Amino acid sequence: MMLIDCPFCGPRDETEFSCGGEAHIARPLAENKISEAEFADYLFMRDNPKGLFLERWRHSAGCRRWFNMARDTVSHEIVEIYPMGALPKTAAAKSAYSASWRRDTAAEHAAKPARTTVKNAGKARGAK
Amino acid sequence: MADNQPDRGQRGLPGGKPRYSAFAVAKNSMSYHQDWQRAWRDAEPKSEYDAVIIGGGGHGLATAYYLAAVHGMTNIAVIEKGWLGGGNTGRNTTIIRSNYLWDESAAIYEHSMKLWEGLSQDLNFNVMFSQRGVLTIAHSEHELREMSRRVHAIRLNGIDSEILGPAEIKKFVPTINIDQSIRYPVMGGFLQRRGGTARHDAVAWGYARAADDLGVDIIQKCEVTGLRRQGRKIVGVETSRGFIKTKKVGCVVAGHSSVVAAMAGIRLPIASRPLQALVSEPIKPILDTVIMSNAVHMYISQSDKGEMVLGAGVDKYNSYAQRGSFPVPEHMLAAAVELFPVLSRLRMLRHWGGIVDTCPDASPIISKTDIEGLYFDCGWGTGGFKATPGSGHVFADLIANDRPNKIAAPYTLDRFRSGLLIDEHGAAGVAH
Numbered sequence A: 001m002m003l004i005d006c007p008f009c010g011p012r013d014e015t016e017f018s019c020g021g022e023a024h025i026a027r028p029l030a031e032n033k034i035s036e037a038e039f040a041d042y043l044f045m046r047d048n049p050k051g052l053f054l055e056r057w058r059h060s061a062g063c064r065r066w067f068n069m070a071r072d073t074v075s076h077e078i079v080e081i082y083p084m085g086a087l088p089k090t091a092a093a094k095s096a097y098s099a100s101w102r103r104d105t106a107a108e109h110a111a112k113p114a115r116t117t118v119k120n121a122g123k124a125r126g127a128k
Numbered sequence B: 001m002a003d004n005q006p007d008r009g010q011r012g013l014p015g016g017k018p019r020y021s022a023f024a025v026a027k028n029s030m031s032y033h034q035d036w037q038r039a040w041r042d043a044e045p046k047s048e049y050d051a052v053i054i055g056g057g058g059h060g061l062a063t064a065y066y067l068a069a070v071h072g073m074t075n076i077a078v079i080e081k082g083w084l085g086g087g088n089t090g091r092n093t094t095i096i097r098s099n100y101l102w103d104e105s106a107a108i109y110e111h112s113m114k115l116w117e118g119l120s121q122d123l124n125f126n127v128m129f130s131q132r133g134v135l136t137i138a139h140s141e142h143e144l145r146e147m148s149r150r151v152h153a154i155r156l157n158g159i160d161s162e163i164l165g166p167a168e169i170k171k172f173v174p175t176i177n178i179d180q181s182i183r184y185p186v187m188g189g190f191l192q193r194r195g196g197t198a199r200h201d202a203v204a205w206g207y208a209r210a211a212d213d214l215g216v217d218i219i220q221k222c223e224v225t226g227l228r229r230q231g232r233k234i235v236g237v238e239t240s241r242g243f244i245k246t247k248k249v250g251c252v253v254a255g256h257s258s259v260v261a262a263m264a265g266i267r268l269p270i271a272s273r274p275l276q277a278l279v280s281e282p283i284k285p286i287l288d289t290v291i292m293s294n295a296v297h298m299y300i301s302q303s304d305k306g307e308m309v310l311g312a313g314v315d316k317y318n319s320y321a322q323r324g325s326f327p328v329p330e331h332m333l334a335a336a337v338e339l340f341p342v343l344s345r346l347r348m349l350r351h352w353g354g355i356v357d358t359c360p361d362a363s364p365i366i367s368k369t370d371i372e373g374l375y376f377d378c379g380w381g382t383g384g385f386k387a388t389p390g391s392g393h394v395f396a397d398l399i400a401n402d403r404p405n406k407i408a409a410p411y412t413l414d415r416f417r418s419g420l421l422i423d424e425h426g427a428a429g430v431a432h
């Protein structure tokens, strides 16, 4: 059983939250420029590490807002909670981000422009 | 489809191991049961094999057995990091049925069912396969309507299936509560009489003993830590007990599929999730069939020892912790005691979790990869025990012939590119 520290409401039981799976999957903008297999990387293929995992969570029975979380899938230790659209700041979560195979996919490269806009939006929200 | 029988290969113990029988029990009692032969050798890894199977669960052991028994490949090894059946094979609630919606699923689960019917004879090992029936309950009008659609589809595939009303259910299962005022009322259900349960450990042990008899090396406490390639070809596996050379590697590691796939740079659509089950203290016989509820994510049967075996739903987040979160079985038990008030005073004896490999379309992956000689059989998720013989049978065929047979063909990894998914969430979602 996890106690999750909602960035908006504070620590609450895991039962109040829902998990949205792998974080930082950007939708490719130029869909017609990438192959079906490359699009499958975006649509179906999932990072599923044994160790630190970056994922999206929502406080669905509380404020209903989304956030990102870096959590160890073996110990369930929560290493970092950070805003949607932002990137993690702790060293461990940062290296989990860059270690993911997704960073090298054509789908992610085809999503590049979209990511910058989302990132800025995240920064603005993270500031309050 | 209903009449082709699978090729069972060499039956019994052609390698010459002494057979298990009532006579053998009597004979061994003379020597106070001190002289029983080892069920399988504790093999040392050789430097090279024709094929290596990673994962000594039911599926991996069945694959090895059929490779030897049907395809004559006996210079092979099964490599298991822990002990045989210590993964999901020894953690599941052992429900067996073949009543799935789509033709592709009917083909593979019914193939498996036919192998179950006769498995104890094939292996000379009592796997305690008991066709006590599996009854799936509907708790709403909508679920009942969806169920009858499924029942007709199943029957069109030549598989037994029938709808029961609440009164018929009460007759079939006298301990059930059909009061319509409870949270999850019994509105009807569908029954597969050929469904049932088997002894999970016996399945692993039976396959292991029979494979060993045919010369297969079974290597426990040996973890695969890397897959060695030369270009796009597999050349061997790195293990905690050294490098083993081989041209063919079959990965059958369930919840660890993504971890092993990553060793070869292969991406899978799999998420590893905890699935939990528990047993009560043993009581006198009160339930002689299997009851499932998809809406509650509850499934219940009674073991031969008398324990009530209850399975719960899957946790909603990834985990390799081999334990689940407590609210999941709590929710399941709340519904279970309403459906079976007789359970309400029972104490829990054990509670555990297993890490299941869930796939986006709730169907397995039985596939070649873009690396020559590397094959995957995974994604069975919450419901692969029932498929153990069938999965091993078609996967062995894929490895031996380097092409999928008709039953395995729809289960390629490529379906996530082509979009030809086999959506079995209705039949396999979480319940079994």
Ligand SMILES: Cc1cc2nc3c(=O)[nH]c(=O)nc-3n(C[C@H](O)[C@H](O)[C@H](O)COP(=O)(O)OP(=O)(O)OC[C@H]3O[C@@H](n4cnc5c(N)ncnc54)[C@H](O)[C@@H]3O)c2cc1C
Pocket (backbone or CB within 6 Å): B054, B055, B056, B057, B058, B059, B060, B079, B080, B081, B082, B083, B084, B085, B086, B087, B088, B089, B090, B091, B092, B093, B094, B095, B096, B222, B223, B224, B225, B252, B253, B254, B255, B256, B260, B275, B276, B277, B311, B352, B353, B354, B355, B356, B380, B381, B382, B383, B384, B385, B386, B387, B432
């Ligand atoms: C609680 C629970 C209830 C279930 N109930 C049912 C049910 O009622 N009916 C049903 O049909 N299915 C059920 N299932 C699902 C079923 O258990 C599985 O689909 C099936 O047993 C998978 O078998 P397997 O042989 O593929 O995997 P496993 O038995 O998990 O075997 C995989 C093996 O691979 C080994 N391994 C992993 N990594 C490595 C490595 N690097 N090197 C060497 N070895 C490795 C593991 O140690 C493990 O022994 C249930 C599962 C659970 C957890």
Ligand SMILES: [Zn+2]
Pocket (backbone or CB within 6 Å): A006, A007, A008, A009, A010, A059, A062, A063, A064, A065
């Ligand atoms: Zn909140």
